[in-house]
Amino acid sequence: MSDCYEPPDKVRKMFESLDDIKPEETWRGELKARVLDRGRELRPVARPRFTVARRIAALAAAFLFSSSGVVYAASGAMPDSPLYPLKRSLEKAALLATSGRAEAGLERAFTARRRAEARFLLKHEDTAIKRGSASDRSREKTILKKAQEAGGPGLKNEVEKLRKELRSAPAAGKGRNHKDGPAGPSRELNKGQQRSRKPPKPGV
């Protein structure tokens, strides 16, 4: 009663003696137990700070943000590049993350990449055939074999498909791609392949 009008002594004593008025101990204890039980029911459940899914996401994000330059470089890697396996892994991850039309679009894009890579490999093969030394050819063959293995069945199939196209193209006059240019693999390959079979056609 300190911040107010001070009551007369008798009044103060009357009210002070009320301090002896207390609840029964049994009731006091029972209520306390109920209060604490209720508190336990309402206590928020502690959640683990990091679930497995969050850890994976955090690692993926850390990888992407820390290696964005590597990712960018890998996107244009050819089969003979050490970054080529990373490129293929990123393509697989992209396919897993999409579905429906987006997935179909990505598959078309990646198929086009395989064809471009197949042309690149065939150009390598042609170069190896052109070089005189056996060791050069052997080295190139090893590189090509490893590149095709890294590319998986998709790349191997594209290489075979392209070879067939290129073999059939000069005879039928179809499939010649002038965009390949004079140094393009198709003409060079045709020349290389035809060397062993029949003489080149005039004007080709």
Place this chain on the structure above:
Amino acid sequence: MANDLEFRKLVERARAHEEEALALIYEQYVDRVYRYVLLRVRNREVAEDIAGQTFLKMVERIGGFKWRGGGFGAWLFRIAHNNVVDWYRRRPDAEELDPQMAATEAGPEAATLAGEALCEALETVKGLKENQRDVVLLRIVAEMTTRETAVILEISEANVRTLLHRALGNIQEQLQEQAHV
């Protein structure tokens, strides 16, 4: 000041429903809440019931408690006050307390003394106007400050002081009349 800070930390822990904090707050307030409610309702069983409701509501609502106005004590006694008001609305003709049953301390002498004090207090506040009685019980029995009492009763601090002054004056007169009888 240090005690205020310690108490604030205790309340923050209780807001997270930490068991030890809830237990400490309970121990700090249970006797005062019980005494206040008992003098308001004048029935021991009802006082136990209402005091119990008050503390269970405290646990349920403490997560939303904010430090404003009168502080934690005012917030808790406002719950008690509202519970008493609700009870009166539902049961206006409640049975009067037997003063001899009010005291619970071990030993018949203490029980009798406490019972007499309670009886005297009950008679005294019974003769007061409702708003004066509320102020007296909160300021004196519940040990609330003027500011806390103002927050609980939703009146101004000046009004609390005025009501208390008048109430104590009336009590003084009653006691003097009883002494002369």
